[in-house]
Amino acid sequence: MSRKKLIRDLKEYQVKYPQEISLVNRVIAFIKNTPECFSRSHAEGHITGSAWLVNNHQQVLLTYHKKLHKWIQLGGHADGNPSVLNVALKEAEEESGILDLKLISDAVFDVDIHLIPANSRESSHYHYDIRYLISAGDMKQFKISNESISMAWIDFKDIKSYSKESSLLKMKEKYHQYQN
Numbered sequence: 001m002s003r004k005k006l007i008r009d010l011k012e013y014q015v016k017y018p019q020e021i022s023l024v025n026r027v028i029a030f031i032k033n034t035p036e037c038f039s040r041s042h043a044e045g046h047i048t049g050s051a052w053l054v055n056n057h058q059q060v061l062l063t064y065h066k067k068l069h070k071w072i073q074l075g076g077h078a079d080g081n082p083s084v085l086n087v088a089l090k091e092a093e094e095e096s097g098i099l100d101l102k103l104i105s106d107a108v109f110d111v112d113i114h115l116i117p118a119n120s121r122e123s124s125h126y127h128y129d130i131r132y133l134i135s136a137g138d139m140k141q142f143k144i145s146n147e148s149i150s151m152a153w154i155d156f157k158d159i160k161s162y163s164k165e166s167s168l169l170k171m172k173e174k175y176h177q178y179q180n
Helices: 003-016 018-033 084-096 156-162 166-179
Strands: 045-054 059-065 074-077 110-116 125-135 148-155
Touching: 003 018, 018 045, 018 110, 018 125, 045 084, 045 166, 059 074, 059 156, 059 166, 074 084, 084 125, 084 148, 110 166, 125 166, 148 156, 156 166
Parallel strands: 045 125
Antiparallel strands: 045 059, 045 074, 059 148, 110 125
């Protein structure tokens, strides 16, 4: 996936979710104006890829992130790779240990920009997160990676018990819309 294809995909996403036009325009501008947008070393922020990883049991796999201390979807840094879809698949596999993942759609599922707090290795910066809908089929077994404290398959009705983050709740609603 090239930078141009990612921008086209984001513009298609905007058509489907016009209420997010200003958010998506910020991401597109960042990609267009930042040659090193896929590099983790860019101090202002960088593109990341995430997976809304679901199974046939109407659950989503969330991780309790070691550094952020909250429940989030699987995902991570592009590390120079402009194919953010491949980044999302790779990160979901690495973080969950599930090898038989299937892409439900290659369309962008969700977009978010969030601030990552400063830590001992880096200053605060933004993640321009591009998210994709991925299936683990009937799979329920996973392995917890060293980036996580815990991981769990969460029933959609129970997501609010784990997190009240608007970003997660927005993906839950989008998934329900996707199914209908």
